[in-house]
Amino acid sequence: MNAAANASLNESLYRWLIRLFWLVLVAWVALTFRQHGISNDEYVQHTYGQMLLDWYQSGFKDQDAFHYRNLYLYGGLFDIIAAALDPYIPVMIWDIRHLLSALFGLLGFYGVSQFGRLLGGPRLALLAMTMLFLTVSWSGTMFTHTKDVPFATCMLWALYATALVVRDMELVSGRVIVLLGFAVGGALGLRVGGAFAVIYLVLLVMLRAWLDHRQLHTPIFSRLLRMVWVLLPAAVLAFVFMAMCWPWSVIEADNMLEAAKSFSHFDFNMQTIANGVVYNISEVPRSYLFQYLAVKLPEAALLAFAGVAVLWLVNRRSLRLADNATRMAMYTLLMGILFPLVFVMDDRPALYNGVRHFTFILPLLAILSAWSVRAVWQACVQCTSSLHYHAQALWAGVIAGLMLVTLVDIVQMHPYQYVRLNRLVGDQVQAQFKWEGDYWSSALRAAAAQLTALHLPARAQPYWVAACVDTPQIEPYLDGRFSVTRRWEEADFFLSTTNMHCHEVMQGKLISGIQREGMWLAVVKDRRHLQGADRKATPAKN
Secondary structure (H helix, E strand, C coil), X not given: CCHHHHHHHHHHHHHHHHHHXXXXXXXXXXXXXXXXXXXXXXXXXXXXXXXXXXHHHCCCCCCHHHHCCCHHHCCCHHHHHXXXXXXXXXXXXXXXXXXXXXXXXXXXXXXXXXXHHXXXXXXXXXXXXXXXXXXXXXXXXXXXXXXXXXXXXXXXXXXXXXXXXXXXXXXXXHHHHHHHHHHHHHHHCCCHHHHHHHHHHHHHHHHHHHHHHHHHCCCCHHHHHHHHHHHHXXXXXXXXXXXXXXXXXXXXXXXXXXXXXXXXXXXXXXXXXXXXXXXXXXXXXXXXXXXXXXXXXXXXXHHHHHHHHHHHHHCHHHHCCCXXXXXXXXXXXXXXXXXXXXXXXXXXXXXXXXXXXXXXHHHHHHHHHHHHHHHHHHHHCCCCCCCHHHHHHHHHHHHHHHHHHHHHHHHHHCCCHHHCCCHHHCCHHHHHHHCCCCXXXXXXXXXXXXXXXXXXXXXXXXXXXXXXXXHHHCHHHCCCCEEECCCHHHCCXXXXXXXXXXXXXXXXXXXXXXXXXXEEEEEEEECXXXXXXXXXXXXXXX
């Protein structure tokens, strides 16, 4: 069999493996989307979506959405879709939102696959999808992070469209222009941070024009003017789509600037933790995001990055890309990763919940880690003929072993795998209190089910339940025997996750809870026997 036929057979195999991967992903979403609890922000976000829907249905007269808390500073793309679906789907609205968020997550997997194909064909696409699944801050959050995951997906597709634009320049297709417009508009229709996508596009088009000028002596200024004309339809489409999803942004000329300023210096009285050190969210060190990336990314990805770094130092030629189109795709990928990281280092925005606010770089890191695995594999071929097979086998074995370790952890921690930390932290049971864990309190859904399963004596008044979450997060999962109270000292039962030691605020007999891999994620405490001072709350360690 000749080389061309062998390559064609391999591509066919990987295409079938990708289809199998998709079958598993879809089945996983369908079977598990009802297992996740309500996140801290979902109640207000859903209310905002209903208000935006009211604005449209009232003929633009109902202005409540533009005065509701600080939600008007966000776009409502996701929330207005969820609010519109609510009356027509006979499922709890929170499960509808989680399924919709998971669908955005699947669209993110597809974007990673397409970008991977652009960089290296179907084998790289499959490896990138696998790396993204092993990234628990994506696969574990795609049901409940209903703002972050849709935003990340739109940003990914905007960057993919940008890669196609800078590859083809004036010859870019109308299909890519439409994709770019909807992706950028969708990102801005969720969060003002979608402006990053516009910055990427401008910088990369300028870079391509400059590179072509150096190599082919093409004019720069006139070419950039032509690209403005080429990209104008995408800009118009993005603006219109953004305005539909985020009408407040266009009501006043400076509203977008106000939103950008607000999020650049967003601050309120809240604490976070990184490697055991507690910070106010406005005072986190520049290393905060990097620390969380180091402990949240899968071990295989970290090893791949380390391997490419070594190659860069000892044999830079082995990392050369085959053609100009592949190089532009890599430049686009690196822009999408490095620009936000430099922004964090320079601007020092308020950060909390680990990598949550930079979820949009995780799919890009998955692609880069997959490319890095392949780059080291290919570099092994340059070893002496007697060694390169052993070097490739060793590299593949170590990467596969680390992937299997992560996969086993995901299975054992499901559906709370987003709390997983990698092996750099050592013993997870000891390390769980050094980092933010179940900050969305997802485990309280199962804890509430344990409480409602108790056989309790009937009484006229309800059993009072205190919970270390916002009231709407727990109420839908309790039956009529229970009522949530804000006067915690009167509570008969206390439900809490263990994140930031919140479970230690109230005393009580531990009667049940949620455990994974030896870690307590949530607790249920019986407080009916407590008297006097024992019923009062005490400050948590953090």
